[in-house]
Amino acid sequence: MCNATEGIPHMSIPKGKIFLLQPVQFSGPCKSNQVLVEVGGIIVAPTNIQAWNDEKEKWISFANIDGLTINGGGQIDGQGSVWWNACTDKALHFHNCNGLQLSKLRHLNSPKNHISISSSNRVYISNLHIFAPEKSPNTDGIDISRSSNVSVLNTVMETGDDCIAINGGSSYIKISGIACGPGHGISIGSLGKNGAYETVEEIQVSNCSFTGTQNAARIKTWQGGSGYARKIIFERIRLINSEHPIIIDQNYDPNSLKPGSKSAVKMSDVTFRDVRGTSADEIAIDLVCSDSVGCTNIVLENIDIRSTIPGKRTYSRCNNAHGTAKETNPIVPCLSQ
Template identity: 35%
Template sequence: MGAYFGVSTIFVFCLLGFSANAEEFTIGSSSGSDITQELLKAFTSACQSPSRSRVVIPKGEFKLGEIELRGPCKAPIDIVLRGTVKADGNTAYGKDKWVVFGNINGFKLHGGGAFDGEGNAAWRVNNCHKTFECKKLPISIRFDFIENAIIKDISSIDAKNFHINVLGAKNMTMSNIKIIAPEDSPNTDGIHLGRSDGVKILNSFISTGDDCISVGDGMKNLHVEGVVCGPGHGISVGSLGRYGMEQDVSGITVKNCTLQSTDNGLRIKTWPSSACSTTASDIHFEDIILKDVSNPILIDQEYCPWNQCNKQKSSTIKLVNISFKKIRGTSGNKDAVKLLCSKGYPCQNVEIGDIDIRYNGADGPATFQCSNVSPKIMGTQIPKACSAPVTKAN
């Protein structure tokens, strides 16, 4: 069956914010076909439409090579993914991207379909979590400098690297996102965000081999709510301080979420011997349910995986106005709460309130550890909270 696109039809899509004259560009290739060039051509035409338009990928399975769908566009644009697109064999080593949506103001991606990164073969050679020198592997979905966007009702499966990366976004809402990869898949962060302002992640399910959600430098005003995370490495702010020229982080809220069987829970991590001096402030975790979560609450300013740094030098990342409130459930080890702040820059204004974390292991009850922080304690504290003196650097 031959390919076609550019089928322009009159629709009324009030629920999706369309006018009566929305223009539709439908991918017409048969299931199993490679739609890379057809999708690029359809998007380019839609991007030039003077009124809101949409590109539809119908039900079925399609091959998709490396592709960049970039504006600026003349009007808002929708991508409706109803089927599954699968990464082809060329989107592998030495590349840092598979699908990129970039430089669009007024963007919507939805439709109930899936991006399948076909990551299984690549994971065996992915050692970027162990060394600075490693083969690049593509991020499945990149959103670069997208403004006023809605991303909803899509899935990402078996990414070779990160599932979703958000950079330079403004006013973006992500909801009902489903992310799935095996728990031993390396570097498969669910959603990584940085240098963006005003992003919401709502009512989503993330089960992967690395952080469910990771927050990079320059992130401002992130709201995460109603997310189920696990397995994986939990929800992390950072790591921060590994690279030079990093920007401040502020306004991070995570609430009403469930973490289950994750290697870490709610985590803030910064590198010792940091390459920059920045501030991460106003970070709040509230109303979180834990189910067999290792290291449920963790501030780690000595984060140094695989000894890639100088642990003798204190982290220069300042942590200010941090809170953990209404955190309850079970821990997978006895280290229920660890607040390990920088000796050079002790944490400031840390609040702990209504913590009820139980551990039933043979090695004793749950513990609460502090260093270089004097937290403000409120409400219930199980385990009993510490109030460690601050040790200042000489």
Template identity: 35%
Template sequence: MGYMLVFCMLSTFFSMRASGGALSSSSSSNNVHGIGEVFNVMMEGAVGDGRTDDGEAFQRAWLHACRIPSAVVLVPAGRKFSLRPIVFAGPCASKLQLKVEGTIVAMEGPGSGTGDHKAWLEFKNLRDFALVGNGVINGKGRRWWSQVCRPTMKRCNPGSKEPPNGLVFQNCVNVRVSNLRIRDSPKFHLTFTNCDGVRATGLLITAPRNSPNTDGIHLKDCQNVFILNCRIRTGDDCVSIQTGSSLVLIEDIECGPGHGISVGSLGKSRSKACVWGIKVDRATFDRTTNGFRIKSWQGGSGHAHGIMFLNAKMNKVEKPVVIDQYYCDSATPCANETSAVAISEIIIANITGRSSSMMAVDIKCSEHVPCRNVVLQNITVTTESNKDKSTADISCWNAYGFITNITSPMSCSLKPEPAGTGLFDPYRNPTRPLGC
């Protein structure tokens, strides 16, 4: 069948990209010794007592290393370095590395300087850069979370300042973030914007379940992204994939608590959104509100296309799979619209585990722009609430495609695709889908 062809082609494409390609050949080694000159921030005047602002010492070390190929800025173990919002800017010589073995914390109290910044640690205009190590980066976000004002909150101070994001990579090419523990960011923990070639591996990202907007990894306008072997336990999305993102591979990720892995929301305020070529494989969700989710606002335009959710295990997940073209994160109801972000070529296969509700799959597509080529295969999710562990429901509305090997009770009737319509491989000719 057509869906099997695209399944095999996408899997082969991502396997080749993950095991080779430009990223692996140009990323610098984790080994400090033998790869260039090392600039220890302690030698540049850092105190490392967790209270003193060490920003100037970090900047001096960065400026020295930026001029030298294969240089390392070293944050040594056994020390705690306090930083105000800081920008590590390029362009720099190739294969620059910031190696964090100690702890970096956000400054607190008067003069911390975070109030008017959109980012705490910002990396911009870099190529062949690696942020690595076995250390900790702590955003000290607790002082922000009680001030956050979200649209759905009934009691909210609209004058509150927006918290800064934690680590932000902007306009970067071929960057790697590996093996760090990143925790308690005021807002998103790790953000990539307008980046080409991203590799995030072996990360532990944590924040309390009730911390607002603390997404683990947030992507916008990025391509060629690999998120591998990460554990993300926050108060919001484990991974959020926003408009302009394409060719994203997520493998072997543990997610929970939080809101799951989300494509979107897309199309807010009648905007145009394009996301394509997304594969999530071997994910585990533990007590999340969602597992996989595609969400878009009414009134938008563009296309979410070529998305695969495969081989997932669910443990007490409220809604394991969601496709929602009626998303509305607003204190007041959203108006009905005739336009929508198109959603097509979606494969959801090999999903097992337990739902904390009666729902396993919930698909709600636009009356005017229905979802196309949706494939559901091998989904067996039981309900946590029933003593007999009966299978959870699969619900679909206004979607085209087909179902194979499903044993769940279904209020789902995927409409058959017109004759001659079939899934196709967006990587054979990797261009943007129609409408983008």
């Protein structure tokens, strides 16, 4: 397919057909600047672990292919339950695929991450339905790392982990129209694990709903790391029984803390605006910033998060967070002073 020199190279999975696909990698660069893959039918992964041979990190991988479009209305089924207690990785992985477009597909039961994007620019993802059982471990919907100018729009995600995770090296990410739940919400990070220097900036999350999720809008960084997370906006967010609606955690894994550590990923210029709905936990706003670095210019505006239980109050919790809060329920004293 990559050697075609005329027209747009095209691979089709016919509608009404089911194909068992062994682990496979499609590698470029391609001679054409456009490549089309139409998935009209159903692709399923082998359920026999031995069938994967030594390739246990990726099921379907695309690398170094620019102008790749995958659509067609079909289904990609990772049949991942056999892997959920094992060590595996991504179902569908794109590396260095600039100009990628992914739309109108169903993704089911990934062994781990359903879709992973790395080292790519100008990525457009829309109109997907991603599903894995609520208790399935590590079944992230979409993971983004070291990528820029990525849009994820109008997609339904029901997972056992993050609906979307935005990892280090990512910038100019737009997420809108996501229906998340169950799952662990939309997360920035985790960043700075094992003392790493990592950065994330220019992230916009808007017009998203979270139903029965463990978290909703979350930023998580490890103590001992370095770098920054900045210029991040969560706005027009709707909540239904979300356990932790707004959470900043600069101590993502408290068990890893080193006494006296003065290093942390710097967090600044983060806005939560027009966030409304119900919380399953009494702590609806949780801003846990590190003692050493803290968070600056944290802005909360037009927030109304009430308890799922009628008559019960919601509260906020702060540590070393600095900024402003306006028209916020529950009140956030550390930002309101």
